Amino acid sequence: MRVLSGVQPSGRLHLGNYFGAIRPQLELQAGHECFYFIATYHALTSVERRADLEAYTLEVALSYLALGLDPARTVFFRQTDVPEVCELAWILSCQTPLGLLERGHSYKDKVAQGLSPNHGLFAYPVLQAADILIYKSHLVPVGQDQKQHIEMTQDIQGKFNLRYGDILVRPEPLIRPEVAVVPGIDGRKMSKSYGNAIELFGPLKEARKRIMSIVTDSTPVEEPKDPARCNVLALLRLMAEPQEVADWEDRYRRGGCGYGEAKKRVFELYEQTLGEARRRYEELSRHPEEVERVLADGGRRAREVARQTMREVRAACGLVNVLD
DSSP: OEEEEEEOOSSOOBHHHIIIIIHHHHHGGGTSEEEEEEOHHHHTTTOOOHHHHHHHHHHHHHHHHHHTOOTTTEEEEEGGGOTHHHHHHHHHHTTOOHHHHHTOHHHHHHHHTTOOOOHHHHTHHHHHHHHHHTTTOSEEEEOGGGHHHHHHHHHHHHHHHHHHOSOSOOOEEEEOOOOOOOBOTTSSBOOGGGTOOOBSSSOHHHHHHHHHTOOOOOOOTTSOOOGGGOHHHHHHHHHSOHHHHHHHHHHHHHSOOOHHHHHHHHHHHHHHHHHHHHHHHHHHHTOHHHHHHHHHHHHHHHHHHHHHHHHHHHHHHTOOOSOO
16 A cells, blocks of 8 residues: 655654654555655745755655665655645645634644744645645554544545546545653653754764753652653653563662663663664765755656646646646
């Protein structure tokens, strides 16, 4: 089956991104035809400076390739290398009820947070639907909280096909296994916007400093501690083997184990988990032309599929394909 997923280039990637989305995406390469794109059009709703967008786009590409994305099996590309997606977004906009967009959880949440809305933010689900439908994707990996995005795409696809015929494929959400919320150094969900993230490939000295600054309570070393309420152990569980996790939990309950000791182990596990990927990241960083070659090749492969879809869409809508 064809799997479609995108990632916004809005900053440096962190452990929350890896465990929540990137690792499950990479695992899907083994049994599916994957189309993964860097959502450069979508990023314009939040990234204003050209230099930032260029840097973040390269960062995402480097990170995914370093972590194991295989461009021989996966079509990996920039969203903006397939401009047909914007044409399809306009055509789909003409099938999308205003009320559907007004009910979008993401839009309402951002407005509630005080973000000044613009049309790009409001119409985000239509472009997202175009991303999915233009490649005739069967599955879209999402967390349970993102399921509405796929339901909106299904609504838009249904309205288009009802009017023009059975052209666009109905996508289904592939609900990712629930990963415990990855805590940031302040205990809240790890997020770039909170400034509490541990970057995947930042300087090791900075990563160690941030891990050692994870917020804990003031329980003395000798006293028992609740392993279920410790941010340090929450990170350790994501990287350690089950037996080691059980041993740490037992030590917490017995007392005599300090948070500093656990933090040092988290840093060791961080190095072990990402060490090989870090070496690939640094090597690729010295050869940005190779990264560009991968993205350009992926863009050509993705655009070939998108163009065929648009030939069918234009013909169904009565739009002439004179120049194609």
